[in-house]
Amino acid sequence: MAVKKYPHFHYDNCVSCGICVQACPVGAIDLTRRGKSGKYKNNFPEIVNDRCIGCSMCATSCPMDCINMTADYEG
Amino acid sequence: MISCMGKVLRVDLTTGTTTVEKIPDEVYEAVLSGKGLGAWYLYKNIPAGADPLGPDNILGFCSGALTGTGAMMTGRWTVVCKSPLTGGWGDANCGGYLSPAIKQCGYDAIFFSGISDKPVYLYCDNKKAELRDASEYWGVDAVDAENMLREAHSGGKIPRIAVIGRAGENLSLISGICNEGGRIAARSGVGAVMGSKKLKAIVLAGSKPIKCADHAKVKALSKELGRKIHKISVPKGLGGSLAIGGIGMGKSPVTLPLDGSLTPMLFKEWGTPSNTPMAVMSGDGPLKNWGVGTPEGGGLKMALAYNPEKINKIEEVKYHCYSCPLGCGGRLDLSDIASTEFYDTHKPEYETLQAFGPLAMNSDLNSVLHINELLNRAGMDSISAGNTVCWAIECYENGILTKEQTDGLELTWGNYEAEIALVNKMINRDGFGNDLADGVKRASEKYGGKEFAMHVGGQEPGMHDTRNDPQLAIHMAAEPAPGKHTIGMSIQYGAMSLCDICSWAPPATMHSKGEDLEPTDTMAYISKANACYSMLFDGIGGCYYAEMMGVHMYKTVDFINAAAGWDYDGDHYMEIGARIQTIRQMFNVKHGYAPADVKLPKRMLGKPPLSSGPLKNVTLKTEEQIALHWKAFGWDEKTGEPLPETVESLGIGKLMEV
Amino acid sequence: MKVKIIPPAGSDRSALDARSWAELPEGSTVADALKIIKCSPAKARLLLVSVNGERTPLSRKLHDGDVVGFFSLVSGG
Numbered sequence: 153m154a155v156k157k158y159p160h161f162h163y164d165n166c167v168s169c170g171i172c173v174q175a176c177p178v179g180a181i182d183l184t185r186r187g188k189s190g191k192y193k194n195n196f197p198e199i200v201n202d203r204c205i206g207c208s209m210c211a212t213s214c215p216m217d218c219i220n221m222t223a224d225y226e227g
Numbered sequence: 228m229i230s231c232m233g234k235v236l237r238v239d240l241t242t243g244t245t246t247v248e249k250i251p252d253e254v255y256e257a258v259l260s261g262k263g264l265g266a267w268y269l270y271k272n273i274p275a276g277a278d279p280l281g282p283d284n285i286l287g288f289c290s291g292a293l294t295g296t297g298a299m300m301t302g303r304w305t306v307v308c309k310s311p312l313t314g315g316w317g318d319a320n321c322g323g324y325l326s327p328a329i330k331q332c333g334y335d336a337i338f339f340s341g342i343s344d345k346p347v348y349l350y351c352d353n354k355k356a357e358l359r360d361a362s363e364y365w366g367v368d369a370v371d372a373e374n375m376l377r378e379a380h381s382g383g384k385i386p387r388i389a390v391i392g393r394a395g396e397n398l399s400l401i402s403g404i405c406n407e408g409g410r411i412a413a414r415s416g417v418g419a420v421m422g423s424k425k426l427k428a429i430v431l432a433g434s435k436p437i438k439c440a441d442h443a444k445v446k447a448l449s450k451e452l453g454r455k456i457h458k459i460s461v462p463k464g465l466g467g468s469l470a471i472g473g474i475g476m477g478k479s480p481v482t483l484p485l486d487g488s489l490t491p492m493l494f495k496e497w498g499t500p501s502n503t504p505m506a507v508m509s510g511d512g513p514l515k516n517w518g519v520g521t522p523e524g525g526g527l528k529m530a531l532a533y534n535p536e537k538i539n540k541i542e543e544v545k546y547h548c549y550s551c552p553l554g555c556g557g558r559l560d561l562s563d564i565a566s567t568e569f570y571d572t573h574k575p576e577y578e579t580l581q582a583f584g585p586l587a588m589n590s591d592l593n594s595v596l597h598i599n600e601l602l603n604r605a606g607m608d609s610i611s612a613g614n615t616v617c618w619a620i621e622c623y624e625n626g627i628l629t630k631e632q633t634d635g636l637e638l639t640w641g642n643y644e645a646e647i648a649l650v651n652k653m654i655n656r657d658g659f660g661n662d663l664a665d666g667v668k669r670a671s672e673k674y675g676g677k678e679f680a681m682h683v684g685g686q687e688p689g690m691h692d693t694r695n696d697p698q699l700a701i702h703m704a705a706e707p708a709p710g711k712h713t714i715g716m717s718i719q720y721g722a723m724s725l726c727d728i729c730s731w732a733p734p735a736t737m738h739s740k741g742e743d744l745e746p747t748d749t750m751a752y753i754s755k756a757n758a759c760y761s762m763l764f765d766g767i768g769g770c771y772y773a774e775m776m777g778v779h780m781y782k783t784v785d786f787i788n789a790a791a792g793w794d795y796d797g798d799h800y801m802e803i804g805a806r807i808q809t810i811r812q813m814f815n816v817k818h819g820y821a822p823a824d825v826k827l828p829k830r831m832l833g834k835p836p837l838s839s840g841p842l843k844n845v846t847l848k849t850e851e852q853i854a855l856h857w858k859a860f861g862w863d864e865k866t867g868e869p870l871p872e873t874v875e876s877l878g879i880g881k882l883m884e885v
Numbered sequence: 886m887k888v889k890i891i892p893p894a895g896s897d898r899s900a901l902d903a904r905s906w907a908e909l910p911e912g913s914t915v916a917d918a919l920k921i922i923k924c925s926p927a928k929a930r931l932l933l934v935s936v937n938g939e940r941t942p943l944s945r946k947l948h949d950g951d952v953v954g955f956f957s958l959v960s961g962g
Contacts, residue, residue, distance in 0.1 A: 165453070165454070165457060167453045167456065167457050167547075167552035167554075168545065168547045168552075168554060169299065169453070169547055169549070169550050169551055169552050170324065170547060170548075170549050170550065170551075171297065171549070171550055173385065174295075174324065174327045174328070174331070174385075174387075174549055176384070176385075176434075177384055177434035178383055178384060178434075179381075179382075179383050179384045179385040182385065183547075186544065193542065193543065193544050193545055194544065194545050194547075194554065195544050195545075203383075213297060215297055215299065215446050215449035215450050215453055216449075216450055216453050216454075216457075217450065
């Protein structure tokens with residue numbers, strides 16, 4: 153049985169463009185992770201509920217290559 | 228066109244029915260999507276003589292040809308309609324998150340005709356498009372209504388929502404359509420059209436895929452842009468120096484072509500509020516209802532009152548529109564500001580700050596933050612509202628309006644409490660406010676003071692002074708939708724290097740700002756090229772600030788070719804821009820809007836000229852240059868009407884039969 | 886090789902064509918580009934001289950089609 157994968161976000165190159173948020177068909181991602189990108193106050197994407205179906209649309213859509221699908225669910 | 232959905236949704240609000248209409252590929256090839264698709268559809272489908280607030284008007288929500296393909300900075304949507312404010316072509320552009328959501332429901336655009344007998348909203352997802360009862364939302368402000376609707380449709384794909392506030396419901400001709408709690412498609416009175424149809428909102432929760440011919444290439448272009456923008460950083464605290472920069476710009480008697488690739492610095496650090504201190508000092512920003520120069524307008528003190536560092540201090544978080552790495556927006560924490568009951572709001576744009584600040588001789592930033600939220604919630608256009616309020620102030624100061632007429636409000640320069648009270652009255656159509664809620668043209672027709680009423684063809688002008696920029700004067704007066712500041716201006720043209728992608732676009736010139744500027748074909752092709760490029764951007768769903776970066780930083784032609792699987796050059800795409808522009812003007816002609824009747828107010832021509840500041844002694848002559856602008860488009864030089872041979876050569880006749 | 890230089894106010898534009906392009910020998914650097922518009926290195930650094938939208942040291946080698954620009958103030962909406 154295939155192991156279900158979940159998106160893992162690494163924020164070093166994330167530009168908060170929201171493309172992954174809008175790509176998610178089930179509304180599992182939103183820009184709510186508060187952080188600082190360099191000196192800028194930005195919200196970054198994160199999984200915000202348990203609806204993720206592991207479809208990887210987010211990872212495919214990210215122009216900055218910030219998302220990879222892994223089997224470790226970060227919760 | 229592979230990056231478009233190939234269909235639109237037509238909603239008849241009178242019968243309550245929805246129909247999916249296939250759009251032939253020739254249309255996308257000719258005019259792309261967005262404003263192009265909207266212009267084509269409205270020209271074909273709105274009968275001549277239609278009442279803009281009646282059932283025959285069509286209100287369109289149009290996404291972009293590149294929206295959702297992974298191309299950065301293509302998250303804009305365009306609203307199109309016959310404008311109740313001007314009687315001619317109407318459009319308004321907005322960012323936020325609505326644009327991709329339109330395509331994810333399976334459509335490139337959604338068009339509404341008819342009038343509902345009860346308040347409704349449209350709900351769309353992958354399976355359905357249906358009208359639902361909006362009675363519990365009618366009367367609720369745009370921010371709260373959006374939150375309620377989002378809550379009511381939670382549990383799956385995040386719904387993206389466009390909604391009108393009280394101003395649209397009240398048919399204010401200066402109302403707009405809101406999204407994301409603070410973004411607004413504000414101009415042309417589009418909110419009134421939505422209100423006239425008793426359409427409260429559209430709620431879009433689809434997740435259909437959007438195709439792209441060469442996703443790897445689009446992604447590579449986006450990643451490169453994102454990487455460069457991500458690297459940009461500005462040392463903290465330099466906002467005050469923008470005023471000094473403005474002084475330098477003001478002193479120059481000529482406009483200079485400058486480099487656009489570093490414009491992201493300003494927008495990333497401060498957003499458009501970065502322009503306010505510059506504008507007060509440079510002559511770009513109108514002061515005291517366009518009536519005085521910088522020294523009388525408050526000078527450096529007024530400029531620094533709007534130091535964007537003050538805004539950065541209370542900025543909680545940056546706001547990015549969909550697909551944008553810049554994030555020029557922001558959410559502000561107002562809880563420490565005693566004079567407002569609001570806690571959080573979207574950061575006001577430059578236009579709002581200037582229109583209620585320096586334009587009104589008001590140096591109280593907090594009052595403008597409060598007004599911004601009032602307008603966000605009401606869904607009212609801050610450019611039009613600000614110009615109208617300042618007309619009232621100038622009339623009051625000159626004895627044309629009495630305290631009895633203003634319901635007791637002392638409308639004096641800088642009296643921000645009176646400003647706030649008046650804005651509330653306009654939102655609620657209360658007393659004197661009722662007469663201002665439809666803009667300055669109608670207000671001045673009732674009360675007089677027409678010499679103080681700043682409007683161009685009925686639409687109030689954006690906060691950029693034509694006396695500072697003769698090219699802008701052409702665009703404000705001669706464009707199919709008048710009074711707009713986003714179609715073109717010298718500083719934008721100078722930053723874009725269009726000459727490097729378009730064989731007929733002249734290089735940006737260093738030219739005089741004043742009356743000694745002779746009308747030339749070169750200037751006409753500059754304004755034509757600027758307008759065509761703007762139309763192209765509105766066809767792809769692109770953002771003005773991507774335009775501003777210039778063609779070397781934002782590779783428009785490469786993006787379109789990669790997303791669509793095409794192999795055209797810049798000239799081809801600029802011709803698409805010309806085609807979109809011509810259809811908009813044809814719409815005007817069909818609907819009895821006479822371009823030649825549109826005049827800039829005397830003040831904006833420097834008649835009489837200002838006596839101090841960077842615009843001292845500047846007067847403009849525009850008639851001949853407007854004629855050349857129209858000639859460059861292949862329109863009649865006297866009337867501005869597209870010539871039959873132009874319509875023919877652009878293939879528009881055939882397009883309308885498709 | 887052809888390099889576009891969008892010079893700041895007060896520069897010498899005589900080496901630039903109408904569209905602001907200049908002919909430079911292969912292997913030229915940003916510093917060489919500054920010389921032909923008579924812009925001092927100090928001024929260039931102050932104005933955040935960039936190549937293709939990225940800030941760069943003056944020693945950076947240029948390639949055909951590069952755009953050399955300087956920070957400028959443009960307006961918002």
